Structures are given as structure tokens and as C-alpha cells.
Amino acid sequence: MSRDSSDHWTDDLPPKAKAYLEGRRLDEVECIISDIPGIARGKAVPASKFARQDYFHLPDSIFYQTITGTWSDAAGAQGFLERDMILRPDMTTASAAPWTGDWTLQVIHDAFDRDGTPVPFSPRNVLKRVVGLYEARGWTPVVAPEMEFFLIARNLDPAQDIKPMVGRSGRPAAARQAYSMTAVDEFGPVIDDIYDFAEAQGFEIDGITQEGGAGQLEINLRHGNPVKLADEVFYFKRLIREAALRHDCFATFMAKPIAHEPGSAMHIHHSVLDRKTGQNLFSDADGAETAAFMHFIGGLQSHLPSAVAMQAPYVNSYRRYVRDHAAPINLEWGRDNRTTGIRVPLSGPESRRVENRVAGMDCNPYLGFAASLACGYLGMVNGITPRPVFEGDAYEGEPDVPEVLGQALDLFEEADALHEVLGRDFARVYSIMKRTEYEEFLQVISPWEREHLLLNV
Structure with a gap:
């Protein structure tokens, strides 16, 4: 079931995120996740699209990249397939991006395999x-x-x-x-x-x-x-x-x-x-x-x-x-x-x-x-x-x-x-x-x- 496309999902945001948007129209949501070096990876989507999606996809290869962007040979026995992960938002992390030119929120996501298992080499999952x-x-x-x-x-x-x-x-x-x-x-x-x-x-x-x-x-x-x-x-x-x-x-x-x-x-x-x-x-x-x-x-x-x-x-x-x-x-x-x-x-x-x-x-x-x-x-x-x-x-x-x-x-x-x-x-x-x-x-x-x-x- 997707979020309410009428934007009522914003009623459940953390207090500071709600205060940041008070009286304003949310333009964009940055859907992000930490790779192994700690770089934020993800997608920026219009707020209206974020309201309709429960998850989005990124390839698991983001966890095989070095700080220089080179691909390491860490994909395992199946080879370098760049399989899509399912990235689900943790809405408790929704936070303003106050330096942007429009009204933008950032939301940290967690990575899962297709069967719902946490991706074991996602840094946030390792800490969890x-x-x-x-x-x-x-x-x-x-x-x-x-x-x-x-x-x-x-x-x-x-x-x-x-x-x-x-x-x-x-x-x-x-x-x-x-x-x-x-x-x-x-x-x-x-x-x-x-x-x-x-x-x-x-x-x-x-x-x-x-x-x-x-x-x-x-x-x-x-x-x-x-x-x-x-x-x-x-x-x-x-x-x-x-x-x-x-x-x-x-x-x-x-x-x-x-x-x-x-x-x-x-x-x-x-x-x-x-x-x-x-x-x-x-x-x-x-x-x-x-x-x-x-x-x-x-x-x-x-x-x-x-x-x-x-x-x-x-x-x-x-x-x-x-x-x-x-x-x-x-x-x-x-x-x-x-x-x-x-x-x-x-x-x-x-x-x-x-x-x-x-x-x-x-x-x-x-x-x-x-x-x-x-x-x-x-x-x-x-x-x-x-x-x-x-x-x-x-x-x-x-x-x-x-x-x-x-x-x-x-x-x-x-x-x-x-x-x-x-x-x-x-x-x-x-x-x-x-x-x-x-x-x-x-x-x-x-x-x-x-x-x-x-x-x-």
C-alpha cells in the first residue's frame, strides 16, 4: 500500500521536519543511503512521486565501489550482476535540507533483498x-x-x-x-x-x-x-x-x-x-x-x-x-x-x-x-x-x-x-x-x- 497521494503523509513527519515545511509546499525528497565509504547515494524525486512510492531501487554495486569510484570484485559467486535492492525509507530520519534553493527533505533508507532480508553489507544494517x-x-x-x-x-x-x-x-x-x-x-x-x-x-x-x-x-x-x-x-x-x-x-x-x-x-x-x-x-x-x-x-x-x-x-x-x-x-x-x-x-x-x-x-x-x-x-x-x-x-x-x-x-x-x-x-x-x-x-x-x-x- 502506497502513501496517501494527497500528501497527508507529511502529518507524521518528525517535529522539526514539519516545522521546516510549515506554510510551505514541499518540492523534493532526497532518498539517500550510505555506501561503504560514507558517501550519500540515492535519488532525488518530486514530493508528489515520493508520496506514491513505498520503496525504490538501486543496484547492490554501490557497496562495491571504492572512494575513487573503481569497482571492486566483491559481488560474490554469482558475479557482477548489479542486482536491484529494495530501499525503504525510515521516516524517523526525515530531515530538512535547508541549504537548497527549494523546499527539500532528506530521508535515509534501509536496503533489503527481494525476500525482505536486510542487505548484510549496507553500513546502516551492519550497525543495526x-x-x-x-x-x-x-x-x-x-x-x-x-x-x-x-x-x-x-x-x-x-x-x-x-x-x-x-x-x-x-x-x-x-x-x-x-x-x-x-x-x-x-x-x-x-x-x-x-x-x-x-x-x-x-x-x-x-x-x-x-x-x-x-x-x-x-x-x-x-x-x-x-x-x-x-x-x-x-x-x-x-x-x-x-x-x-x-x-x-x-x-x-x-x-x-x-x-x-x-x-x-x-x-x-x-x-x-x-x-x-x-x-x-x-x-x-x-x-x-x-x-x-x-x-x-x-x-x-x-x-x-x-x-x-x-x-x-x-x-x-x-x-x-x-x-x-x-x-x-x-x-x-x-x-x-x-x-x-x-x-x-x-x-x-x-x-x-x-x-x-x-x-x-x-x-x-x-x-x-x-x-x-x-x-x-x-x-x-x-x-x-x-x-x-x-x-x-x-x-x-x-x-x-x-x-x-x-x-x-x-x-x-x-x-x-x-x-x-x-x-x-x-x-x-x-x-x-x-x-x-x-x-x-x-x-x-x-x-x-x-x-x-x-x-x-
Whole structure:
């Protein structure tokens, strides 16, 4: 049964989407889904057509494409048939597209096979699968992401170095100005549009701060349901890019866009609640740390090395893991210690949580959350005990985060327990797609090689 073509379906939209359209005529609906890199794929359709359709089709090959658009050989035994998937809208995700010239909504869709089975390598389905494993045990996972990104000068030539944007003062953004309100003021017009767009889309920003890099900002989101928060990060990347373009600059979510500057992370805060009582499983009745809390940390320590390929998905991602440069190089855990890969922030018992500082902002948020939650889940289910709490500067320790994408993929491909949680078909497709992408990169000769090897070796 299709939607009411008289447009009464808009009466059931989320409140912010209804408020955005109040007194206006909806022109278009963007039907979108995240591919594996995190790019929005889909179709834009007239609102009248969307009102009459329950689903639309896209070929499953969108999940076999690398970030460059190359097709990987991940189609499986049947071959590259580009079979149509059935994409159904999740109307709870209906959101304004306030930067468009007409009145447009965006709606995130879920991918199904013809028999109604969720497509196992669709990133949103992967995260739903992991959340479902928690729920089957009576647990409710909660996440809170921190999004770091750079505002940069327009870069039209990939051969040119990336430079910080020019602020209101007319000077390029300066580095080493973490938490500076003056630095935030430099980007005031862009930030104003980010707030306005977020308000129109119904997203609650917990705060915006200047980070340590030149033109680097951080946006924190309120904690909540992992799928909902991944949807918001997915939307936010587009929102921030659109706000930047209005002011003649770019927003980039590369893990390491500028040499000698800090990289951009997507720190993920985790807690787990009892579904019946709503109590934080990381604290007992007396407020003390529980075995579940320790086991979650143990799961991150044991399994994150194998999951880094999902949280640091590109060759550039590994340039972020630099000793003494605001990103972890190992998976020690510490209390309020930002040198460790796993941090326990200051908090009361009700908000006790674990922060994963490994994930980069370049990762697909659905897959970044899924990987982190999968590691914690394995720790809780298998009772994994973490190493002793780390005291001091973890940068003085030995690295245990993979140093290059090829090494990370080797670990991922051997991670049988992780594949079982994430889904084996997803693991197969992801591995093939990322190997294809990595091999593409290895065919590129860099300026460093030409400068230092051309006449010297």
C-alpha cells in the first residue's frame, strides 16, 4: 500500500521536519543511503512521486565501489550482476535540507533483498545488527561522538598543499590555539550557518570548540542511540560542508589534511544500560566500577587492532597516529588520560563511560560505531580482563595500533570473532573493497619519491 497521494503523509513527519515545511509546499525528497565509504547515494524525486512510492531501487554495486569510484570484485559467486535492492525509507530520519534553493527533505533508507532480508553489507544494517546483539542480551548501547574537522581555503588542485581558511580578520587561521574563543570567532559566519542548519534539521549540538590545528573545530553531540547518532553524523558531514561553501571555504574530514598539524578524530564515548531498568551497567548500586565496565575495556584492547581498518579506512588515516601529536599510538587505558587510546573520562557513576580515541573522522560513522561496539560486546560476552590501568604518558610506550592500511587489513581479515559479530558477508565485501582501494593507491608515485629517489638511488 502506497502513501496517501494527497500528501497527508507529511502529518507524521518528525517535529522539526514539519516545522521546516510549515506554510510551505514541499518540492523534493532526497532518498539517500550510505555506501561503504560514507558517501550519500540515492535519488532525488518530486514530493508528489515520493508520496506514491513505498520503496525504490538501486543496484547492490554501490557497496562495491571504492572512494575513487573503481569497482571492486566483491559481488560474490554469482558475479557482477548489479542486482536491484529494495530501499525503504525510515521516516524517523526525515530531515530538512535547508541549504537548497527549494523546499527539500532528506530521508535515509534501509536496503533489503527481494525476500525482505536486510542487505548484510549496507553500513546502516551492519550497525543495526551489532545493536541487535546487545538488545538480545537485555542491553542498550549508548554512544556520544565528538566530530573534529578542518575549515580550509578552497583547494582546486590536488597537487597543491592544503592551507587553513582565511578568517574574519583577513588572516589565515593559526595553529596551537586550542579552546581559544577568539579563534572560534574567526569562523563565526560559518559556525552561525552550522547552528542554523542543525536547528532546522533537529540536531542538538552539545558544544563547538577550537581544536589544536589551524582552522580545526570540534562539534560534540548529545549521547543516545547508536543508529540515530550515526544518522546525525552522516547528515552533519554534508551540513558542515554546505555551511563552509557558503563562505568560500571547504570543510574536510580527512584524518590528516595538513602536515605538521594534528589529525581529526571521531572520539566515541560508550556506555551500556540495562534495558529494563535503564541503569548504567558500568556502575553498581554503590557507584563502583563493575565487571562489565572492565570487560568492555578488555574487549576494546583485545579486538580494536583487528577493527582499526574500519575506524581508519584510508592510507591517509594512519598519518594521524603520530607520537605526541594528539592521537593515540597504543591501546592502553587510563583515567582522564588523553595520551591513551582508551580513556575513562571524569564522571559520576550514572554517566560512567569509556572513550575510544582511535577512530578517525574519515570513517563511515555507521561502521566506526559498529566496530567499536563489536569490540566492547566481545569483551562483555567473553569476560575479557583488560591490562592494568596505565599511569603516565602512554606515548612513551610501544605502539600497538597498526601503522599502515595494509597491516590493518591483514589483522581484519584474520579476525574471525569480529566477523561473526559484524556479519561474515560484510567482512568479505569490506575486505575486498578496501584491498582494491589500497592497491590503487600503491600505483601512485608521490612527490616525496620523485624528490628523494629520482636521482639519488
